[in-house]
Amino acid sequence: MKFLDEAKVYIRSGDGGAGSVSFRREKFIEFGGPDGGDGGRGGDVWVEAVNGLNTLIDFRYQQHFKATIGMHGMGKNRAGAKGADVTLKVPVGTQIFEEDGETLICDITQEGQRFRLAPGGNGGFGNAYFKSSVNQAPDWANPGLPGEEKTLWLRLKLIADAGLVGLPNAGKSTFLAAVSRARPKIANYPFTTLHPNLGVATIDGQEFVLADIPGLIEGAHEGVGIGDRFLGHVERTRVLLHLVSAQEEKVGKAYKTVKHELEAYGNDIPDKPEIVALSQIDVVDEETLKKKARELARACGRTPFQISAVTGRGMTEVLRALRDVIVEANSGEADKPAKAPKVRHRDMQLSDDAGEDEDEDQQG
Secondary structure (H helix, E strand, O other): OOOOOEEEEEEEOOOOOOOOOOEOOEOOEOOOOEOOOOOOOOOOEEEEEOOOOOOOOHHHHOOEEEOOOOOOOEOOOEOOOOOOOEEEEEOOOEEEEOOOOOOEEEEEOOOOOEEEEEOOOOOOOOHHHHOOOOOOOOOOOOOOOOOOEEEEEEEEOOOOOEEEEEOOOOOHHHHHHHHOOOOOOOOOOOOOOOOOEEEEEEEOOEEEEEEEOOOOOOOHHHOOOOOOOOHHHHOOOOEEEEEEEOOOOOHHHHHHHHHHHHHHHOOOHHHOOEEEEEEOHHHOOHHHHHHHHHHHHHHHOOOOEEOOOOOOOOHHHHHHHHHHHHHHHHHHHHHOOOOOOOOOOOOEEOOOOOOOOOOOOOOO
């Protein structure tokens, strides 16, 4: 399955059904009066986060989503049926933007969360609705209101606890493969990783999710190499693991290069807790290793971990350090008072039967 983290879709909700103009005509019944029913409401367009998806590839093959129109009203006071809804199934972590690509509509962060992107049009009133003491035989009805149509952008930001960053060939994919069951492509050339990979690491009986993104090089924020387009996938992480390969001639410069690209990208990534590790230490001798460790410590302002995903050296220590930061961040988040959502409760729901018990809008 190909990885796709951005897609453009067109949606349209259903038009409301027209009201009916009808009069009751039965043998032996005089002055039957109007009995035209109301039209049905058009179908809504929803977006829902589901389990088992980690890419937007489905929207490569289908970009148009249209709900059905409401049924027209009928005689004998029969109201039209509501049009069928249509639901866009997306991975957890998907953001929905307006056509300009900047105005955020909603951020889907929980499995089962639903948001109404476009409500269906209201059905029109039948002529029975307009009957009154001064107008006992109205011969008109309202047409249904049109639905909404719009073009939207879907952007996926993977939800992980820790993110791996570093230059190409810093050993990020090797690290992910060593601590989880993920099997990313590993080879001895730059940009082996072309799209993010996820893995679940376990340490001391506790699990957390790791995200491996393609390597960053100097000028990535200007589009050099693969650029910084995948950095959005580590925006939601609690901590960053910055890997610097011991094979780099100048490990301090390598660290500062990636750090500069993270700062240029912004979006709170530079402010995230960072753990620095000197990787691939099995390929250098002890004297060279000590020298590079001192150089990296001067560059980052702390003592870096020394790890080797091949021999397992230092891996337990760095995993425990990651776990401690994640546990602390999660506990701090749990202590914060819950904030009320800034969206209408009618448009966002977390239950599977969302949309079935919503209040009926006024027709007309």
